[in-house]
Amino acid sequence: MQLQDKVAVVTGAASGLGLGSCRALAAAGARIVGFDRDADRLAALRDALGEQAMTAVVDVADEASVKAGIDQAMAAFGAVHVAVNCAGVADSAKTVSKGEPFPLTTWNKVIAVNLTGTFNIIRFAAVAMMRNAPDGDTGERGVIINTSSGAAWQGQVGQAAYAASKAGVMGLTLPVARDLAEHGIRVVSIAPGLFDTAMVAGLPPKVSQSIVDRMILYPNRMGRPDEFAALVRHIAENTYLNATTISVDAGARMQAR
Numbered sequence: 001m002q003l004q005d006k007v008a009v010v011t012g013a014a015s016g017l018g019l020g021s022c023r024a025l026a027a028a029g030a031r032i033v034g035f036d037r038d039a040d041r042l043a044a045l046r047d048a049l050g051e052q053a054m055t056a057v058v059d060v061a062d063e064a065s066v067k068a069g070i071d072q073a074m075a076a077f078g079a080v081h082v083a084v085n086c087a088g089v090a091d092s093a094k095t096v097s098k099g100e101p102f103p104l105t106t107w108n109k110v111i112a113v114n115l116t117g118t119f120n121i122i123r124f125a126a127v128a129m130m131r132n133a134p135d136g137d138t139g140e141r142g143v144i145i146n147t148s149s150g151a152a153w154q155g156q157v158g159q160a161a162y163a164a165s166k167a168g169v170m171g172l173t174l175p176v177a178r179d180l181a182e183h184g185i186r187v188v189s190i191a192p193g194l195f196d197t198a199m200v201a202g203l204p205p206k207v208s209q210s211i212v213d214r215m216i217l218y219p220n221r222m223g224r225p226d227e228f229a230a231l232v233r234h235i236a237e238n239t240y241l242n243a244t245t246i247s248v249d250a251g252a253r254m255q256a257r
């Protein structure tokens with residue numbers, strides 16, 4: 001769809017790939033609704049984008065919080081046309097560490113934010129999108145863009161919960177697209193490789209450097225948020241993309257050791 005004056009909800013908007021997506025969609029003329037838990041950094045986003053943006057402190061893992069956020073978007077801008085799921089956490093642990101099993105609290109948190117949180121936004125954004133008149137040119141009512149990960153099929157040491165959550169995001173893409181097609185709503189997921197954001201700073205430094213050196217084909221570096229965001233913008237604008245997961249990883253492939 002053509003993005004001028006459309007309304008885009010972006011989660012994880014305060015940092016990294018979500019922040020980059022807000023910038024790219026705003027540059028395309030969309031009005032931005034930024035959701036995040038981080039109120040301070042949301043204020044910085046509002047300052048940067050001015051009238052074109054509104055923000056709301058939303059915990060994507062909390063159904064009531066998501067519903068309230070979508071309601072605020074509808075009250076402020078009257079519609080939702082694009083929803084981008086970038087909110088995520090990467091809390092990690094080994095399956096067994098020092099004789100102790102992977103903490104269920106860690107598992108539940110990662111699944112609640114990355115998988116259930118993504119589905120919360122999908123469900124409530126889709127309800128809002130169904131109120132749109134079909135787009136004059138494309139007949140669409142909306143597009144939902146989720147963030148999976150290369151970890152969905154190449155998960156790392158400590159990433160049982162994270163990789164499972166991202167595989168779940170990839171897995172829901174096709175059935176949700178099938179559910180929403182009759183309403184003119186597309187669903188596409190992105191599987192990033194290693195991107196230079198606060199999340200990756202959580203990797204032991206020697207690990208991230210060795211990954212870049214040994215596993216990222218070309219260009220041999222981490223990705224930049226604007227490179228992820230350029231794909232988000234293209235997916236939103238290209239009506240023929242639907243029900244698929246697109247990798248953006250410079251050919252990164254995990255080695256066994």
Ligand SMILES: CCCCCCCCCCCCC[C@H](O)CC(=O)SCCNC(=O)CCNC(=O)[C@H](O)C(C)(C)COP(=O)(O)OP(=O)(O)OC[C@H]1O[C@@H](n2cnc3c(N)ncnc32)[C@H](O)[C@@H]1OP(=O)(O)O
Pocket residue numbers: 090092093094097148149150151154156157158159192193194195199200202203204206207211215249252253254
């Ligand atoms: C991780 C990206 C790999 C990319 C490869 C290409 C695949 C395709 C692209 C996929 C990219 C997906 C990117 C993803 O969506 C986003 C992220 O992954 S952000 C990073 C999130 N965090 C983590 O993944 C976990 C980081 N690790 C930890 O938190 C801890 O190491 C641990 C797993 C909780 C274990 O903690 P401890 O028991 O305290 O042990 P140490 O931390 O001291 O580590 C022990 C030992 O293991 C080595 N190690 C740790 N993580 C990795 C790893 N990911 N790969 C290889 N080795 C790892 C660590 O260096 C220590 O080694 P030693 O010092 O003993 O030699």
Ligand SMILES: NC(=O)c1ccc[n+]([C@@H]2O[C@H](COP(=O)([O-])OP(=O)(O)OC[C@H]3O[C@@H](n4cnc5c(N)ncnc54)[C@H](O)[C@@H]3O)[C@@H](O)[C@H]2O)c1
Pocket residue numbers: 011012013014015016017018035036037038058059060061085086087088089090113114117147148149150191192193194195196197198199200
């Ligand atoms: N950086 C990478 O290499 C990489 C690779 C593959 C996938 N991803 C995924 O991309 C997405 C964005 O990650 P990033 O690298 O920009 O990380 P980041 O840590 O810079 O940004 C994540 C944002 O999500 C927010 N957030 C966390 N939990 C939330 C919740 N419950 N409700 C609302 N907001 C919440 C955080 O406050 C933060 O602003 C995540 O889903 C991540 O799993 C990242």
